Amino acid sequence: MKxxxxxxxxxxVADLLELQGVNFKPRAYRRAAQAVESCPTPIEELVAEGKLSELPGVGKSIAEKITEIVRTGKLAYHEELKKELPVDLYALTQVEGVGPKTAKLLYEQLGVRTLEDLERAAKEGRIRNIKGLGAKTEEKILRGLAEARRTEKRELLGYALPLARQLCRKLEKTGLFRRIQPAGSLRRGRETVGDLDLLAISDQPEAAASAFVSLPEVxxxxxxxxxxxxxxxxxxxQVDLRIVPEESFGAALQYFTGSKAHNIRLRERAVSRGWKxxxxxxxxxxxxxxAGxxxxxxxxxxxxxxxxPELREDQGEIxxxxRGELPKLVSLKEVKSDLHVHTNWSDGKATLEEMAQAAQTKGLAYIAVTDHFRFSQAIHGLSEEDLERQIDEIARLNEKLSGFRILSGVEANIQRDGSIDVPERLLRKVDLVIASVHSHFHLSRKEMTGRLVRAVEHELVDVLGHPTGRLIGERPAYEADWEEVFFRAAKAGTFLEVNANPQRLDLSAPMVRAAIEVGVRIVIGTDAHALDHLDFLELGVVTCRRGWAEKKHVLNCLPWEELLAMRKRGK
Ligand SMILES: [Zn+2]
Ligand SMILES: [Zn+2]
Incomplete structure (x- = not known):
């Protein structure tokens, strides 16, 4: 849980190195940090099993540093770097408008070390007087502070969910619980979770409580x-455990699952019948x-x-x-495939064959391998020749595999003007083309809308990958007219992705609902860069469920032949 x-x-470390003007290394540390953050397995386990280097972006040197942190709780290298700038850099740089450079300036000029210091300085109007910052920056920081406070204590669902399950498993093993289950926003599948609520039935509540507070994670x-x-x-x-009587378990589960808004409606309904x-x-x-x-x-x-639970948001579900008109929500077991997978042909960790095997073991029937095309200088992407060779390699593997299919694909880049950077000849050759924005995030609303529309209207683009580009708690969606993009995608027959990476979940649930209302078809992809990441598929399904999606809206539920026939070029 570390x-x-x-x-x-x-x-x-990345920020501190960047401040020193070091090249490349900051990027490597950031990539490793992201991999650790989004890894569903507790990091201690990877250290214990010597599997750290399976994480994308984690080489030998960073693996040694992670091991040191897990063993000692700190990193000597980090402490050394921090002497230069002894501030809570992580918290400060979570505030929009504060990068490492600004943090350094604020420390040197005003002695700002913590969020509290920052807030005081901003409120007292001291930031505007620093050369190079000014009143605008001060305003931005004040707004950013409020936002940072809100997201600070929330965990990503992709992190909280395996953790909650792990805690429940450990408690079940004690034999002191007849039943134990997570409730709260986690059960509703919210993309971030403020705390964990566990509900339980136990015949020995004192002993059960004592087992809970003695868990090693506490x-x-x-x-x-x-x-x-x-x-x-x-x-x-924070984790709360409530032990309730059996006859109240359902009522407690309902109550503590929420949402608040949904529960208010439900209580009103009871009251209107004279009940409580x-x-x-x-x-x-x-x-x-x-009942209860x-x-x-x-x-x-x-x-x-x-x-x-995923629908309990007071958004028309009651x-x-x-009327008996609830959607029959898509379920994980109906999903046959993962349609966005990277391998070590680009920046992934596992081989084609390993990815296919892991997906088959998980019960999937097929995957689409969509490695990056010549992404950027720093990250390895496929050249034209690589992609040709990969297509051949996939064909060869498909002959060997039984009961499983690898679709060939590519994750192409949508360039600033909306064009696609993969030659048409290759776009025609692969089974599935994902086109994604990986650069020029800050265009005007009009320009970004035009760019995305041009991409979805490309006759050989099958999927718009991570459509809005948001990173939860880090980067908002691009400015664009989404209604227009969805409408054009539906009309063109281009699918929109629900990227199931825990930090993305993009499209978000409300956007899934808006998209399927105008007739868009959804595909789920984990964007896996390592074997573990295939587990994110569930998060994509949960996001679709929160977006009221049924089996018919999610193309991963089709056999691969039928999926290919659904592409506009399959028609
Ligand atoms: Zn991408
Ligand atoms: Zn990707």
């Missing part, structure tokens, strides 16, 4: 009792229990179809449940 802490140190015990215990994990995340709904159950006027043991009973008693 992934985030390790990543923080690596990010700081750093601090905030409360301990037979009904509720709270702890803070070493990564900073709370975390203990649904009760009539006389206080007689009508399961969520299904509660929704049924209120005259509603069961509403999947009305739909009343």
């Amino acid at each position: 992934n985030r802490q390790v990543a923080k140190i690596l990010y700081e 750093e601090e015990v905030l409360a301990q009792g037979p009904k509720k215990s709270s702890v803070r994990l070493s990564g900073g995340l 709904l709370n975390e203990y159950g649904l009760f009539d006027r006389e206080g007689k229990r009508l 043991e399961t969520e299904q009973d509660i929704y049924r008693a209120l005259g509603l179809d069961f509403i999947p 009305q739909a449940a009343e």
